[in-house]
Amino acid sequence: ELKVEQNPLFLSMQEGKNYTIYCNYSTTSDRLYWYRQDPGKSLESLFVLLSNGAVKQEGRLMASLDTKARLSTLHITAAVHDLSATYFCAGRGGSEKLVFGKGTKLTVNP
């Protein structure tokens, strides 16, 4: 049974700084998703990572996948206030069943 763990669960950072969110998963998952959620809103898809070594970047966010270590990372470069949100990773636990981490609440302070 797939389990997904994210850390940290809470992250407060200064604008302009870099940081990384980690997502570990317990068994094989053929893809890894990253989502963003703003308060009171739905989930917005950020990245889908399919293969070992996959790296995707969008603006100040970069996601990578290491299937051997069962680890995905979401790296934030030169954070800005607009990136404040909750970020979720999710693995695919068979068929189309997504298993989510508990989320990382990111607060970027000016």
Next chain:
Amino acid sequence: NAGVTQTPKFQVLKTGQSMTLQCAQDMNHEYMSWYRQDPGMGLRLIHYSVGAGITDQGEVPNGYNVSRSTTEDFPLRLLSAAPSQTSVYFCASSWGTGGLEQYFGPGTRLTVT
């Protein structure tokens, strides 16, 4: 193309009442699913469907019923609401095994008193 729609957006129920949360998609997706989101818990899968007439249980199915009579619609029924079912409910859809994206609806915030 409306994507995934959910109704209602907000609902308050008394313990023991029943209701149906509606979910519809206009993308001809095979796969549809229901998740609940509770503070600090991420999203947890309640039920899912891989096509019309086919449904299965997810991680937290107790207290919920689903059916899938058409490709477009996937309603979630609460037969006898309990305070533990207070949550935000999200419906999602995707093409299925070959698809990459899961598209999420806007959510229904349910409070059971």
